[in-house]
Structures are given as C-alpha cells and as structure tokens.
Amino acid sequence: MATEVEAVGGRTRAVRDWAAARLDEVVDDLAVLVDTETPSTDPVLLAAGAAVLTGWVLETWTGSTATTLGEGPGAVLQVDAPGSRDGTLVLLGHLDTVFDAGTVEARPFAVTDGVARGPGVFDMKAGLVQGVYAVAALDALRMPRPSVRLLVNADEEVGSLGSRSLLVDAAAGADAVLVLEPGGVAGTVKTARKGVGLWTVTATGIAAHAGLDPEAGASAVHALAALTGHLVGLADPAAGTTVNVGVLTGGTRPNVVADHARMEIDVRARTEAEAERVTAALRAWGPVDPRVRLDVAGGWNRPPWSAPAPDLVSRAEAVLASLGVAVDPREVGGASDGNILAAAGLPVLDGLGASGGGAHAEHEHVVVADLPVRIALLAGLIAGD
Numbered sequence: 001m002a003t004e005v006e007a008v009g010g011r012t013r014a015v016r017d018w019a020a021a022r023l024d025e026v027v028d029d030l031a032v033l034v035d036t037e038t039p040s041t042d043p044v045l046l047a048a049g050a051a052v053l054t055g056w057v058l059e060t061w062t063g064s065t066a067t068t069l070g071e072g073p074g075a076v077l078q079v080d081a082p083g084s085r086d087g088t089l090v091l092l093g094h095l096d097t098v099f100d101a102g103t104v105e106a107r108p109f110a111v112t113d114g115v116a117r118g119p120g121v122f123d124m125k126a127g128l129v130q131g132v133y134a135v136a137a138l139d140a141l142r143m144p145r146p147s148v149r150l151l152v153n154a155d156e157e158v159g160s161l162g163s164r165s166l167l168v169d170a171a172a173g174a175d176a177v178l179v180l181e182p183g184g185v186a187g188t189v190k191t192a193r194k195g196v197g198l199w200t201v202t203a204t205g206i207a208a209h210a211g212l213d214p215e216a217g218a219s220a221v222h223a224l225a226a227l228t229g230h231l232v233g234l235a236d237p238a239a240g241t242t243v244n245v246g247v248l249t250g251g252t253r254p255n256v257v258a259d260h261a262r263m264e265i266d267v268r269a270r271t272e273a274e275a276e277r278v279t280a281a282l283r284a285w286g287p288v289d290p291r292v293r294l295d296v297a298g299g300w301n302r303p304p305w306s307a308p309a310p311d312l313v314s315r316a317e318a319v320l321a322s323l324g325v326a327v328d329p330r331e332v333g334g335a336s337d338g339n340i341l342a343a344a345g346l347p348v349l350d351g352l353g354a355s356g357g358g359a360h361a362e363h364e365h366v367v368v369a370d371l372p373v374r375i376a377l378l379a380g381l382i383a384g385d
C-alpha cells in the first residue's frame with residue numbers, strides 16, 4: 001500500500017493543486033451548466049443544454065470529437081478524447097435533472113459560505129464538471145492516460161429507457177466505467193447499488209351495493225389490500241430486499257363494492273436471486289376471489305449491481321490516501337446507469353461526482369472546497385498506473 005500511495009501521490013497531488021489554482025474557473029463552468037436548465041421532461045431545454053455541454057467539452061478537451069447516438073429523449077452525447085496510452089475508460093453521466101423549467105429563476109446557482117446550490121448542482125452537474133476537468137488536468141500536466149469516452153444521457157431521471165442500449169453499446173470493450181453520479185463526502189465512492197423493480201398493478205372487480213347485494217360484488221380494493229400484505233411479507237431487510245407500496249388507490253364510496261383499484265410498487269434488491277424471488281412471488285399471486293382480474297405491468301428498471309470492482313476500489317483508496325483523505329466506500333439502495341453497465345459485464349465505480357448532499361431536494365448542495373480533491377480522484381482513476 002505504502003509504495004502504491006507514493007507512486008500515485010505526486011501525480012494526484014499535482015492534479016489537485018492544478019484544479020485548486022483554477023477553482024474560480026471550475027465554479028464558473030458549473031454555474032453555466034446549472035443555470036442552463038435541463039429537466040428530463042423538456043426536450044427543447046435538453047437539446048439546448050446538450051449543445052452548451054458539447055461546445056464546452058470540445059473546447060476544453062483539445063483534439064476531442066463529439067457525436068450524438070440515437071435521437072429523441074433517449075439520445076446520448078458521446079465525446080471521445082484520444083489518449084496517449086492503450087485502453088479506454090468511460091466517464092458516464094446524465095444531463096437531465098428532476099427540476100422543472102423555471103426552478104433556476106427561483107433559485108439560480110449561488111455559492112454561499114463555500115457551498116454551491118442550484119437545481120441539479122449535486123445530481124449531477126458538478127460530476128460532469130469534475131469529469132471534464134480531470135481529463136483536462138491530466139493533459140495540461142502532460143500525464144499519460146488512456147482514451148476517454150464521455151457518455152451523457154438525458155433520460156436518466158426517468159429510467160433511461162431510451163438510452164440504456166445505446167450506453168451498453170457505446171461502453172462495450174471499455175476497461176472500466178467511472179460514474180459521475182454524486183458522492184457524499186470527500187472520500188466517497190459507491191461500490192454497489194441495489195436494483196430497482198417498478199410495477200403497477202390494476203385490479204378490476206365487480207361493483208355492487210355493499211349492503212343490499214354484497215355477494216354480487218367482487219372488491220378490487222380488497223384484492224389489492226391482500227396483495228399489499230403479501231408484498232410486504234416478501235421484504236427481507238437482512239438480505240437487502242425492501243418493498244414499498246407507494247401508491248394505492250381505488251373505489252368510489254364506502255357503500256359500494258369497489259370495481260377498480262390500482263397500486264404502484266417499488267422493490268429494491270441487492271442480488272439477482274432476490275430480484276427473481278420477489279418477481280416470481282408477485283407474478284404467482286392471485287386474488288382469493290377469482291372474479292377480480294389483475295393486470296401486472298412493470299419489471300426491473302435497473303438490475304442489482306452487487307459485484308464491486310476491487311481493482312477500482314483499491315485504486316481509489318490509494319489515490320485518496322495520497323491526498324490525505326480516507327476512502328468512504330458505500331453500497332447504496334439507489335440505482336444508477338452504473339447498474340446497467342455493470343450488468344453488461346463492465347467494471348464499474350460509481351458515486352465519483354461531487355461531495356455534498358440533498359439530491360432531488362431543494363437543499364441540494366456541493367462542497368466547493370472538495371472539488372479539487374474529487375477532480376484529482378477521477379484523474380488518478382483515469383490515469384491508472
């Protein structure tokens with residue numbers, strides 16, 4: 001460990017110092033990206049945001065080329081920066097945010113007491129900025145690196161349904177994938193993420209008077225209430241499996257047997273085996289009253305990512321140690337597109353974006369003083385040995 005730390009230490013400290021000397025510039029570039037609103041649901045703003053990002057990356061990465069894969073909401077921006085060494089690393093990010101158009105008017109990018117705020121600053125515009133600066137730093141300092149392929153989609157916050165196959169194809173053959181999703185503290189890396197299964201179940205029963213004619217009715221509400229009990233029983237917190245019936249609606253009046261009900265379910269699983277167990281148990285369940293019809297729609301939006309990439313984790317540990325920062329490896333319940341690329345067989349390290357907190361919330365923020373450390377972490381991971 002000691003020798004590895006020494007080997008990478010000089011270079012990563014040089015990158016950190018290079019970034020620290022340009023921190024105002026880094027923050028200015030972050031301000032432009034945050035104030036360029038990119039809600040997942042607004043194709044016009046997303047296209048404008050992609051143009052801003054592309055122009056900036058091409059300008060910052062000398063000799064790079066950009067292309068757009070696919071079209072529409074699932075389109076993926078690809079920027080290639082040829083390297084001085086063999087191999088290719090993928091930097092993966094998303095441009096879209098969960099915030100509606102106009103949010104930036106109410107609370108534009110601002111830095112107060114060393115904390116940057118603004119819609120999407122943490123998830124994940126600061127991550128994009130760090131990734132771009134990490135490559136720029138290596139090149140400015142003439143440090144050898146493999147080729148880098150930046151992939152940025154714009155439908156991540158709505159499930160990456162259009163972009164996922166484009167991401168898998170564009171990342172195929174890469175040596176590793178570094179995901180620019182938010183971190184936590186200066187040393188955070190994310191080494192595994194649960195899979196997310198999303199289902200909607202619609203029950204159709206038979207309406208009847210609850211007093212005069214109850215046996216003529218078949219309650220859709222009762223069926224989904226029973227299914228709720230069944231699903232809650234499938235959770236296994238020790239195995240990392242959680243089940244949340246987040247939405248449950250149905251019926252019209254207390255004295256009417258409900259002919260309609262609907263539920264939305266969120267399942268998280270750490271392993272493929274657990275994901276399959278819950279799926280099978282959901283599919284196998286049938287209402288006690290066979291006159292109620294169930295329609296089940298949905299599936300695993302992102303598969304479990306349970307196999308950390310040990311080489312990347314130890315590399316991150318060594319880079320951080322050389323900067324005097326303790327590594328903070330986390331396994332988290334939230335999924336990302338890292339799950340999709342890990343399932344495609346690629347070594348993935350995630351959570352390499354900014355330190356801060358409050359993703360998807362108004363108190364979202366980024367710790368400005370940690371940006372150079374996080375840029376140096378990325379640069380160290382990109383440069384490898």
Ligand SMILES: [Zn+2]
Nearest residue numbers: 123124181182
């Ligand atoms: Zn994100």
